[in-house]
Amino acid sequence: MARLRRLVLHRLLSYYRLLSEWTSQKTVKTVTSSQIGEALDIDPTQVRKDLAAIGATGMGRVGFEVCEVCRAIRIVLGFDHGYESVLIGTGHLGGALLAYPGFAKYGLQIVAAFDSDQRKIGRRIGELTVKPMSDLKPFIRRRKIRLAILTTPAEVSQKVTDRLVSAGVSAIWNFAPTSLAAPPGVLVRNEHIARGLSEIGHHLHS
Amino acid sequence: MARLRRLVLHRLLSYYRLLSEWTSQKTVKTVTSSQIGEALDIDPTQVRKDLAAIGATGMGRVGFEVCEVCRAIRIVLGFDHGYESVLIGTGHLGGALLAYPGFAKYGLQIVAAFDSDQRKIGRRIGELTVKPMSDLKPFIRRRKIRLAILTTPAEVSQKVTDRLVSAGVSAIWNFAPTSLAAPPGVLVRNEHIARGLSEIGHHLHS
DNA sequence: TAGATTGTTAATCGATTAACAATC
DNA sequence: TAGATTGTTAATCGATTAACAATC
Numbered sequence: 410m411a412r413l414r415r416l417v418l419h420r421l422l423s424y425y426r427l428l429s430e431w432t433s434q435k436t437v438k439t440v441t442s443s444q445i446g447e448a449l450d451i452d453p454t455q456v457r458k459d460l461a462a463i464g465a466t467g468m469g470r471v472g473f474e475v476c477e478v479c480r481a482i483r484i485v486l487g488f489d490h491g492y493e494s495v496l497i498g499t500g501h502l503g504g505a506l507l508a509y510p511g512f513a514k515y516g517l518q519i520v521a522a523f524d525s526d527q528r529k530i531g532r533r534i535g536e537l538t539v540k541p542m543s544d545l546k547p548f549i550r551r552r553k554i555r556l557a558i559l560t561t562p563a564e565v566s567q568k569v570t571d572r573l574v575s576a577g578v579s580a581i582w583n584f585a586p587t588s589l590a591a592p593p594g595v596l597v598r599n600e601h602i603a604r605g606l607s608e609i610g611h612h613l614h615s
Numbered sequence: 616m617a618r619l620r621r622l623v624l625h626r627l628l629s630y631y632r633l634l635s636e637w638t639s640q641k642t643v644k645t646v647t648s649s650q651i652g653e654a655l656d657i658d659p660t661q662v663r664k665d666l667a668a669i670g671a672t673g674m675g676r677v678g679f680e681v682c683e684v685c686r687a688i689r690i691v692l693g694f695d696h697g698y699e700s701v702l703i704g705t706g707h708l709g710g711a712l713l714a715y716p717g718f719a720k721y722g723l724q725i726v727a728a729f730d731s732d733q734r735k736i737g738r739r740i741g742e743l744t745v746k747p748m749s750d751l752k753p754f755i756r757r758r759k760i761r762l763a764i765l766t767t768p769a770e771v772s773q774k775v776t777d778r779l780v781s782a783g784v785s786a787i788w789n790f791a792p793t794s795l796a797a798p799p800g801v802l803v804r805n806e807h808i809a810r811g812l813s814e815i816g817h818h819l820h821s
Numbered sequence: 822t823a824g825a826t827t828g829t830t831a832a833t834c835g836a837t838t839a840a841c842a843a844t845c
Numbered sequence: 846t847a848g849a850t851t852g853t854t855a856a857t858c859g860a861t862t863a864a865c866a867a868t869c
Contacts, residue, residue, distance in 0.1 A: 412821060415814060416860085422813045426794070441826065452862055457827065469868035470825045487816025501711035508707045511792060515812045555819055580815050586717060588632070596818040598811045605804045606721045607628045608621060609786050610693025612802040613761055615618060622836085647850065658838055663851065675844040676849045 413462065418486065420459055423449055425482045428475050441472035486515075493520045494582075495554050497569055498561035499529055499539050502584055506558060507534050519558065521548055525565070542572075549576040556580045563587040570597075619668065624692065626665055629655055631688045634681050647678035692721075699726045700788075701760050703775055704767035705735055705745050708790055712764060713740050725764065727754055731771070748778075755782040762786045769793040776803075 413421075427448055431437050442460070446453035460473060465481040467473040483489045496503055496519050507519060522537045523545050524530060530541045540548070548554070557573045559566055559581055566585035573581060580596040583589055591597050619627075633654055637643050648666070652659035666672075666679060671687040673679040689695045702709055702725050713725060728743045729751050730736060736747045746754070754760070763779045765772055765787055772791035779787060786802040789795055797803050 413817065414860095418813050418817055419810060422809060423794075426809075443826085453826095454828095454862060454864095455860090458829090458861095461828070467827050469827050471869075472826065485817060485820070486813045487818075487820030490816065490820050492816075492819055501707075501714045505707035505711040509808070511808070512812070515809055516816055517812060556815060580818055582811060582815055596815065598814055600806075600811055602715070602717070603628060603632075603721055604625060605788060605806055606718070606723060607624050607692045608804055609762060609788055609802065610696065610698075610722055611619065611624055611691060612693075612786055613698055614691070614693030614696050620836095649850085659850095660838060660840095660852095661836090664837095664853090667852070673851050675851050677845075678850065 413485065417459055417462065420449075420451065420455070421463065421482050421486060424456070424459070425479060425486070428479055432475060432479075437475055439468075439472045440475050440478070442467070444472070488514070488516045491516045491518065492556055493518050493552060493554055494556035494558055495519070495521045495523060495545070495549065496558040496560060497523045497542075497545070497573075498559065498585075499524045499526075499532075499534060500560060500562075503558075503560035504534060506560065506584075507537065517556075520552065520554070545572060546576040549573070549578060554578060556582065559583045559585055559589075561585055619691065623665055623668065626655075626657065626661070627669065627688050627692060630662070630665070631685060631692070634685055638681060638685075643681055645674075645678045646681050646684070648673070650678070694720070694722045697722045697724065698762055699724050699758060699760055700762035700764055701725070701727045701729060701751070701755065702764040702766060703729045703748075703751070703779075704765065704791075705730045705732075705738075705740060706766060706768075709764075709766035710740060712766060712790075713743065723762075726758065726760075751778060752782040755779070755784060760784060762788065765789045765791055765795075767791055 424445060427445065428440065442453040442456040445456045460478060463481045463485045465473060465478045494517060496507060499522050507522060521540055522534060523540050523542055525542045529539050532539045555578055557578045559569060561569055563585045566583065566587050567589060570581060570589045570591060574591055574595055579594065581589065581591065583597055583599045586601055586603060589597050630651060633651065634646065648659040648662040651662045666684060669687045669691045671679060671684045700723060702713060705728050713728060727746055728740060729746050729748055731748045735745050738745045761784055763784045765775060767775055769791045772789065772793050773795060776787060776795045776797060780797055780801055785800065787795065787797065789803055789805045792807050792809060794805065795803050
């Protein structure tokens with residue numbers, strides 16, 4: 410399957426959330442592109458194209474099978490796949506992510522937490538014991554970890570990134586307020602807090 | 616000034632970050648659209664258009680004054696304005712946001728924290744004391760709070776939103792994994808964690 | 822069958838990029 | 846002046862929307 414654009418992935422996620430919500434409330438077997446489009450304020454043609462792009466086929470006069478659509482989306486977004494990840498930086502935000510119970514639903518499991526602070530190493534957070542940075546590379550290699558979650562201070566995030574890349578991860582989920590340099594094969598997804606604030610600030614100001 | 620699109624705001628923020636970084640490293644008085652464009656992989660024409668849109672004018676053969684550009688961006692994104700906000704839900708994520716020191720740079724100040732959990736009310740977090748939900752509306756009214764940060768569980772977020780709207784806030788920064796219904800005048804900015812995960816999951820899967 | 826919905830091609834719209842005269 | 850850069854108009858590109866025959 411061709412790589413999908415960010416925008417499409419985003420829409421797929423919103424379809425998924427909507428359908429999950431609907432099916433949890435009442436038994437819904439099929440759904441039409443117009444129903445989805447109306448609920449999310451998206452053109453029904455767009456919905457049909459998105460679903461066609463991920464291989465979900467509808468039925469004339471009936472619509473799409475909800476189960477089939479959800480399954481197709483889960484496959485494309487990798488929710489069924491299941492992947493282990495490591496987290497680096499056990500500050501407030503790192504702790505919040507470690508405590509978040511909702512990740513399993515998306516196939517994500519955090520299997521180790523690392524920190525450079527001597528006082529934090531060995532401490533238990535939930536089910537994990539904080540490991541020293543010297544264990545990072547061997548751990549990633551041994552467990553074939555592909556995703557790293559970065560919640561370190563901005564000053565060290567690039568250095569940590571370099572270590573992660575050399576250890577062989579293929580994606581970095583970055584919560585540090587910096588842009589990271591990484592080779593083309595490695596996906597860097599930035600969750601810069603300031604991005605939301607700029608939109609809010611602009612709204613409040615004008 | 617006409618309301619700018621999300622995409623433009625995002626680019627403005629990246630210009631701002633780039634210029635801040637450059638000026639912190641060495642004295643840079645002027646910058647050309649090509650220099651910015653090259654650093655961020657954006658077409659220089661785009662950069663010029665964006666800067667023109669916020670009223671920053673360049674000089675032929677010289678480029679743009681860095682100070683002027685930064686000032687213009689700060690004004691548009693509301694960073695200089697300064698606005699007080701309240702936070703609702705003092706769980707892990709709420710605590711992480713309360714502890715984050717970088718907000719002041721963007722003009723944001725969290726002046727009160729609220730929770731419905733009796734055990735948390737009265738507890739001190741940093742400089743704040745957690746207040747009961749019954750204080751929410753009067754507090755917002757009295758202090759003329761315009762922004763609320765929502766870090767509650769998803770189940771209650773819509774109810775809290777309704778209270779916030781009726782109390783008169785004009786923007787909600789939502790970290791709960793739900794879509795919120797709010798009247799047109801109220802900006803809702805969603806920071807759904809799953810959005811990043813869907814991109815990562817897709818990348819790792821394919 | 823009749824009618825609603827899909828799948829797909831064509832038309833529209835907006836955003837990005839190219840071109841170039843005006844400017845310092 | 847000569848040359849680099851801006852500001853802006855025109856051209857391109859991609860994404861969204863409209864139209865409609867095919868399908869169940």
